[in-house]
């Protein structure tokens with residue numbers, strides 16, 4: 001066994017993950033509690049029974065908008081009776097709480113939406129906000145969650161990740177960065193906020209906004225943007241060098257590349273100079289806002305994946321191949337987290353069997369088992385998990401109730 005594999009082995013013997021999950025008024029669940037072990041958790045049920053909702057709840061133990069990228073207002077449970085009576089609930093809250101285990105310690109994590117009273121004059125204060133508590137203490141930012149729990153998901157929507165527009169690829173990439181850099185979540189949120197402010201200011205004034213004001217925003221955007229680009233580059237480099245030593249098996253080796261102007265500039269000059277370049281660039285980009293053209297920068301960076309052995313860009317690979325490439329990335333990220341962060345992420349694998357042939361499905365289950373991961377896995381059919389019969393917890397959902405088998 002080489003030293004890398006040995007290091008991974010020593011960390012995975014420590015285990016990490018969710019040991020208790022409690023949902024309140026979350027999607028189709030009025031109340032749900034699941035006690036879970038640090039091993040694969042197989043959740044089966046008919047279409048619409050509530051499998052993905054459970055994985056989504058676990059994903060809310062990490063920063064961001066969960067595996068569906070949902071609006072907070074859609075998550076609160078509603079019942080047909082409520083809808084029929086045309087009754088608007090006065091309290092739109094929902095909650096997910098969990099006991100998580102990491103390196104021999106238990107932590108209690110809770111997340112919920114906090115409803116600020118609606119105030120006509122103040123739009124900001126009437127927003128629903130997701131708050132996070134760690135061991136009963138309100139966290140300053142969602143980024144703090146990263147120290148206790150980490151999750152990586154693979155959903156049927158991601159089967160098209162390499163084909164459509166760049167936005168979902170960019171969020172996927174940024175989530176890979178979060179795990180190593182807790183500040184990255186805050187950075188991307190701040191950049192998005194500044195970008196909207198800048199864009200609206202230019203649009204609403206038809207380009208005649210106060211120059212000093214615009215420049216102030218552009219300076220902030222450039223500083224945060226360069227930090228975002230640098231963090232993305234670091235993560236891509238880390239993954240590429242790790243993948244070089246990975247087996248090129250049913251989950252083939254990949255080459256990861258960033259396609260973004262600011263990221264590329266960081267190859268050529270020091271970060272402070274790139275920042276000046278970006279400030280200058282944003283000033284020139286103002287006219288693209290006015291002419292409704294796309295604005296270049298870290299908001300447009302793309303993430304390119306190549307099937308190494310075949311020299312084939314991911315977008316030209318078959319559906320099953322694309323899924324295998326994604327699994328390669330996810331497995332490499334998982335191992336990197338184990339190795340460098342000292343604890344394993346929880347995997348959330350929705351509809352695992354979709355597009356995977358039997359060999360690949362078995363290979364994936366085998367890798368999960370050998371890495372000692374907690375993986376929440378959904379399927380409509382329990383029979384495909386025969387090989388995990390003695391190594392997983394099995395749950396079945398019926399009528400909004402979850403039963404352990």
Ligand SMILES: Nc1ncnc2c1ncn2[C@@H]1O[C@H](COP(=O)(O)OP(=O)(O)OP(=O)(O)O)[C@@H](O)[C@H]1O
Nearest residue numbers: 027028047048049050051052053074075076077078
């Ligand atoms: N806010 C909500 N309140 C109540 N029910 C909701 C809410 N949001 C979604 N649902 C319902 O929850 C049910 C379960 O959804 P979920 O996506 O978890 O099903 P699933 O078991 O994953 O199904 P599939 O096998 O089709 O993927 C759906 O019928 C959906 O309409």
Ligand SMILES: [Mg+2]
Nearest residue numbers: 051052053350
């Ligand atoms: Mg589903």
